[in-house]
Amino acid sequence: xxxxxxxxxxxxxxxxxxxxxxxxxxxxxxxxxxxxxxxxxxxxxxxxxxxxxxxxxxxxxxxxxxxxxxxxxxxxxxxxxxxxxxxxxxxxxxxxxxxxxxxxxxxxxxxxxxxxxxxxxxxxxxxxxxxxxxxxxxxxxxxxxxxxxxxxxxxxxxxxxxxxxxxxxxxxxxxxxxxxxxxxxxxxxxxxxxxxxxxxxxxxxxxxxxxxxxxxxxxxxxxxxxxxxxxxxxxxxxxxxxxxxxxxxxxxxxxxxxx
Amino acid sequence: xxxxxxxxxxxxxxxxxxxxxxxxxxxxxxxxxxxxxxxxxxxxxxxxxxxxxxxxxxxxxxxxxxxxxxxxxxxxxxxxxxxxxxxxxxxxxxxxxxxxxxxxxxxxxxxxxxxxxxxxxxxxxxxxxxxxxxxxxxxxxxxxxxxxxxxxxxxxxxxxxxxxxxxxxxxxxxxxxxxxxxxxxxxxxxxxxxxxxxxxxxxxxxxxxxxxxxxxxxxxxxxxxxxxxxxxxxxxxxxxxxxxxxxxxxxxxxxxxxxxxxxxxxxxxxxxxxxxxxxxxxxxxxxxxxxxxxxxxxxxxxxxxxxxxxxxxxxxxxxxxxxxxxxxxxxxxxxxxxxxxxxxxxxxxxxxxxxxxxxxxxxxxxxxxxxxxxxxxxxxxxxxxxxxxxxxxxxxxxxxxxxxxxxxxxxxxxxxxxxxxxxxxxxxxxxxxxxxxxxxxxxxxxxxxxxxxxxxxxxxxxxxxxxxxxxxxxxxxxxxxxxxxxxxxxxxxxxxxxxxxxxx
Numbered sequence: 001x002x003x004x005x006x007x008x009x010x011x012x013x014x015x016x017x018x019x020x021x022x023x024x025x026x027x028x029x030x031x032x033x034x035x036x037x038x039x040x041x042x043x044x045x046x047x048x049x050x051x052x053x054x055x056x057x058x059x060x061x062x063x064x065x066x067x068x069x070x071x072x073x074x075x076x077x078x079x080x081x082x083x084x085x086x087x088x089x090x091x092x093x094x095x096x097x098x099x100x101x102x103x104x105x106x107x108x109x110x111x112x113x114x115x116x117x118x119x120x121x122x123x124x125x126x127x128x129x130x131x132x133x134x135x136x137x138x139x140x141x142x143x144x145x146x147x148x149x150x151x152x153x154x155x156x157x158x159x160x161x162x163x164x165x166x167x168x169x170x171x172x173x174x175x176x177x178x179x180x181x182x183x184x185x186x187x188x189x190x191x192x193x194x195x196x197x198x199x200x201x202x203x204x205x206x207x208x209x210x211x212x213x214x215x216x217x218x219x220x221x222x223x224x225x226x227x228x229x230x231x232x233x234x235x236x237x238x239x240x241x242x243x244x245x246x247x248x249x250x251x252x253x254x255x256x257x258x259x
Numbered sequence: 260x261x262x263x264x265x266x267x268x269x270x271x272x273x274x275x276x277x278x279x280x281x282x283x284x285x286x287x288x289x290x291x292x293x294x295x296x297x298x299x300x301x302x303x304x305x306x307x308x309x310x311x312x313x314x315x316x317x318x319x320x321x322x323x324x325x326x327x328x329x330x331x332x333x334x335x336x337x338x339x340x341x342x343x344x345x346x347x348x349x350x351x352x353x354x355x356x357x358x359x360x361x362x363x364x365x366x367x368x369x370x371x372x373x374x375x376x377x378x379x380x381x382x383x384x385x386x387x388x389x390x391x392x393x394x395x396x397x398x399x400x401x402x403x404x405x406x407x408x409x410x411x412x413x414x415x416x417x418x419x420x421x422x423x424x425x426x427x428x429x430x431x432x433x434x435x436x437x438x439x440x441x442x443x444x445x446x447x448x449x450x451x452x453x454x455x456x457x458x459x460x461x462x463x464x465x466x467x468x469x470x471x472x473x474x475x476x477x478x479x480x481x482x483x484x485x486x487x488x489x490x491x492x493x494x495x496x497x498x499x500x501x502x503x504x505x506x507x508x509x510x511x512x513x514x515x516x517x518x519x520x521x522x523x524x525x526x527x528x529x530x531x532x533x534x535x536x537x538x539x540x541x542x543x544x545x546x547x548x549x550x551x552x553x554x555x556x557x558x559x560x561x562x563x564x565x566x567x568x569x570x571x572x573x574x575x576x577x578x579x580x581x582x583x584x585x586x587x588x589x590x591x592x593x594x595x596x597x598x599x600x601x602x603x604x605x606x607x608x609x610x611x612x613x614x615x616x617x618x619x620x621x622x623x624x625x626x627x628x629x630x631x632x633x634x635x636x637x638x639x640x641x642x643x644x645x646x647x648x649x650x651x652x653x654x655x656x657x658x659x660x661x662x663x664x665x666x667x668x669x670x671x672x673x674x675x676x677x678x679x680x681x682x683x684x685x686x687x688x689x690x691x692x693x694x695x696x697x698x699x700x701x702x703x704x705x706x707x708x709x710x711x712x713x714x715x716x717x718x719x720x721x722x723x724x725x726x727x728x729x730x731x732x733x734x735x736x737x738x739x740x741x742x743x744x745x746x747x748x749x750x751x752x753x754x755x756x757x758x759x760x761x762x763x
Contacts, residue, residue, distance in 0.1 A: 049674055079676030089667035091689045102685045106676025114684050155671075162675055 001026055002048070002166065002198070007057035009043050009222075017043040019222040020057070025200060025215065027165075030192045032209050033202040034226075035219035036245055041202040044219065045168045048200070049081045050074060061166070079106025082159025082197075086171035088151040092144035096135065096154050099143050100126040103161030122161075129157040133187060149180035156187055167191065169201035173208070181205070185212050209233055218244040288363035292356055301359030314355050317377065321348045324384060334390050340383070347380040406734045413738030417561040420551035425484055427451040428495075431477070431542045433532065435459035446483060451519075453481035453546045459539075463529040474527030477544075479513075482520040484548045489514055490521050493545040494528060497536070501545075504528035515548070560736040563724060568743045570638055571720035575706035578642045582649025583699060589615065589650060590657030597661065611654075618651035623709050624716055631717035641718025645706050653702055660694035697759045704748075704755040711744045 002025040009018040017040045025031050033041045046052040048059055050066060059066040061077070069077055082103070090099045104122045105113055112118075118126075130136045133153035138146060143154060152172060159167055169188060173181035189212055191197045203209050209216060216233050218226030226244050286305040295301030299315030302308075325344045328336060354376060358368040409416075427450075429443055440459055446452025460475025484490055492511040494504045503510045506525040513523035532540060557565075589611060591597055598608035626644035634640050664687060672686040714722020721740055728737040 051670055051674060075676040075678065077676075078674060081674070083671065083674040085667060085671060087667050089665075089671035091668045091672075091686060092665075093693050094685075094689045098685075098689075102672055102677070103675050105672065105678075105681045105685065110678050110681055113681055158671070158675070168674075 001062060002200075003058075003060040004044075004048075005058045005060070007044070007047060007059065008055050009040075009047060009052065010055045017222050018047070018054075018219075021219070021222070021224045022057075023217055023224060023227060025198060027198055028192070028196050029215045030189065030199045030213055031201070031215040031217065032213035033200065033217055033219060034204075034209060034244065035202075039219040040222040041219055042170050043222075045083075045170050045200065045202060048166075048168055049078050049083060051083075075106055079162050080165050082162045082164035082167040084152065084155040084159055084167065084169045084172050086174045088148070088155045088175075090143040090151055090154055090158075092142070094143060095139070096130070096141050096143055096146065097123075097126055097139040099154055100129055100139075100157045100161055103129075103158035106162065126157070126161060129160040130154075132160065133157045148176050149183060152176065152180075152184050153187065156184070156191075160191070164197055166198045166200065169199060171202050171204065174204055178205075181208060182211075188212070206233075220244050286363045288360045291363040292360040295356040295359040298352055298355040301356065302362065305359065305363045307362060318348075318352065318355070321351060321377075321380060328384060328387070334387055336387055340387060343383060344380060347376055347383070351376045351380070406732075409734035410738035410741060413735040413742065416735035417558055417739055418555040419558045420555060421553040423550045423552050425451050425548040425550065427453045427481055427483070427546045429453045429455045429479070429544050430458060431455050431527070431544050432459035433462060433527075433530075433540050433542060436539045445480070449483060451481065451483040451546070451548070453479055453544065455479055455544050460527055462527050462532075464531075465529070471529065474529070476524060476526050478522060478524045479544060479546060480520070480522045481515075481546050482518070484515045484519040484521065484546070485550055486515050486517045486519045488548055488550060490523075491547045491549070492523065492525070493547055495543040495545060496530065497540045497542060521546075560728075560733075561739050564721060564736070564740045564743050567714075567721040567724050567740075568747055571710045571714070571722070572707060572747065574638050574641050574710045574718075574720050575645065575703055578645030578649055578706050578710070579699065579703040581642070581646040582653050582702065585646075585650045586653035586657055587695075589654040590661060593654055593658035594661035595658075596664070615651040615654045618647055619655065621648075623648040623713055627713040627716045627718040636717040636719065636723075638719030641710050641713045641720055641722075644713055644718055645709055648709070649702055649706060652705075653698060656698040656702075657691075657695055660691050660698070663694075664690050700755045700758050704751050707751050708748050711748075 004024070005022050007018050007021045008016075010016050021040075021044065033044060035041050043052055047054045048066065050069070054067055057067070064077065066074075066077055091102070094102075098116070101118050101122060104118060104125070108118060108122065127136060127139060130139055133156050135146075135150060135153055135157070138150065138154075143151060146154065152175075155172075167188065172188070173184050176184065185201075185208060188199055188201065192199045201212075203213075210230065210233055213230050213233065216226070216228055216230070217224060220243070226240065291301040291305050293301075294304050297315070298318035299311040299313070302311030302314060304311075321344075325341065325348055328344060329341050351373065354368070354373045358370075358373065361368040427446075432440060435457075436459065442456070443454035443458055445454055456478045457475065460477065463474035464472050466472050479492060481490065490513050492504065492513075493501055495501045504525070505511075505528065511523060511525050513521040515521045530542075592607055592611040593615060595608065598604040623644045626647050627641055630640040630643035631637075634643065668686040668690065669682055672682045677685065710718065710720050711722045711725070714720040714724075715726045717723070721744060725737055725740040725744075728734075728740065
């Protein structure tokens with residue numbers, strides 16, 4: 001159970017990214033965050049693993065206050081939370097295998113890792129993760145030699161190395177074409193259903209939201225303006241839609257692009 | 260661009276006027292023309308300010324250069340040069356005036372003509388100032404040809420054989436003793452031998468009013484030498500000085516026959532016996548045969564060139580290495596993304612950048628002159644010069660690599676629960692190592708090329724002996740050095756290219 005309580009983030013330049021946001025995510029949910037660019041989706045996801053420091057509010061995960069964690073404790077929390085990114089964020093000049101292995105950094109002896117030494121079982125685990133995302137034959141390619149869809153699957157494999165209980169996915173398919181989008185989200189859904197990993201994912205495309213989410217929240221200018229389940233999204237009226245996306249937004253038929 | 264729009268009425272006209280150089284308000288062509296007596300002023304008057312300033316500067320430059328060409332002693336102008344330049348300058352002036360008048364009426368006047376006049380002026384003066392001389396270029400090339408071929412193909416001098424000297428001696432007395440001398444006996448067996456006949460006599464001598472009186476005619480016969488080879492005749496006087504006597508303007512030599520015998524006749528050389536010498540002086544006639552024997556071996560010059568080439572490569576290596584050591588910290592101080600945050604660091608950033616820019620804009624050859632004064636001539640001076648330039652150049656390139664780091668991987672590695680050190684090792688280092696390596700290899704390549712030149716001003720290495728050899732007109736040796744440099748540079752160029760391809 002992840003509990004977000006009154007979360008607020010004000011950046012140094014005065015931008016208010018999140019205003020008093022509260023919600024709960026039960027274990028095993030596939031929760032989707034929707035909203036326009038700049039509505040605070042990325043900030044929200046990054047507050048959960050503290051890549052960004054929240055200004056106010058608390059995030060409680062299975063009884064542990066993430067917002068209060070420091071140093072070693074924070075790293076132990078982070079290693080259980082996988083993250084995948086819109087721009088994949090692979091180290092492009094390193095091999096696919098090294099990128100995947102780096103998902104293990106929170107577990108292994110820091111000194112060994114400095115000379116690029118990973119235990120045998122981690123190598124096996126990495127190859128298994130690559131196999132799971134269908135890239136076992138690309139282990140020794142450079143990451144930037146892969147296509148966008150393949151790079152994102154490397155990103156998933158890297159997250160898998162963390163044996164995560166929660167995966168944060170920040171616009172994981174925004175840089176990919178629709179066919180690849182289904183392939184990537186399908187992988188996430190599989191992890192969600194088979195391994196019981198909770199997924200919190202921000203998305204742009206309405207049909208993808210309808211297809212994959214079990215729980216949806218909507219952000220607008222940092223405020224929580226919508227919360228519902230998959231069924232609510234299916235039946236969302238234009239007025240509700242405009243509450244999230246602003247007056248100027250038009251719904252372009254069913255299953256269309258939002259924002 | 261001058262005609263007014265013919266359709267669509269006022270709106271389009273306004274749009275056009277806003278970007279066209281239209282006179283607003285109307286400018287008088289007459290005033291534009293009169294103002295152009297000072298070239299450019301007319302254009303400024305009709306609001307073509309930059310054009311006007313440009314023409315003014317060009318005119319000033321032409322006037323100044325024409326005056327310079329008139330007074331300078333730098334070159335010998337061809338007759339009428341000044342007249343030609345003046346005519347061109349006046350043509351330009353006239354063109355500017357006409358162009359100003361027409362521009363005031365929104366027309367352009369043969370822009371190509373102005374350009375042609377300026378270019379003609381520039382190249383005529385440039386041709387003279389740099390003393391281009393095509394006649395010399397072609398007619399005097401054959402004189403250079405010998406040097407040129409030796410530089411281009413020096414390898415005959417690159418290898419040599421061990422030399423063996425066969426030498427036979429016979430005495431020659433001056434003047435002939437009263438009791439006479441027993442005739443010399445030919446040798447036998449394998450030893451080389453010679454006899455001189457007669458074995459005493461007079462030297463050639465300069466007699467006032469008469470010229471050179473020839474010496475006794477001598478015949479030297481010899482045997483036991485290698486067949487079909489040249490034998491040189493040498494002379495050794497009683498105090499041990501050896502020289503090659505001259506007979507009829509030439510040194511004396513003979514070819515042995517197929518049994519190793521020879522015979523040669525010449526006059527006794529010109530020789531001044533010092534007045535304090537008393538009695539009969541015994542001189543020695545020598546026949547020398549120099550033979551190359553044994554296997555080919557590397558000549559001393561080639562050996563020296565190779566040694567120096569190796570030193571040069573090491574110079575480049577040391578300079579690059581020292582350069583890296585200082586360039587890495589400097590590059591972090593000069594990386595905008597790391598240093599731009601607070602005022603003190605920003606000041607450090609600007610200072611570092613400034614120092615590196617200055618150091619980089621001074622050529623290594625100038626640093627080498629300074630370093631040669633500092634630590635004396637030799638390879639170390641060259642290393643210092645190259646190091647300074649390398650720090651500046653690599654520092655800049657490294658800092659740009661640091662500035663182009665992507666923040667994404669840093670975020671991703673942090674999210675896995677990695678420590679700060681792990682983030683550096685896994686997210687930052689992989690991003691900067693390849694460009695760092697690539698720039699470093701490239702720099703080493705440049706340093707090898709530079710260090711050859713740095714030797715010319717006292718930086719040691721192969722450049723230093725190349726400079727020496729050129730000054731001594733030892734073209735084959737110089738050619739070998741040039742070839743070694745060319746080979747080394749192209750091998751390194753290729754290798755560094757290949758390496759860089761793999762890293763970037």
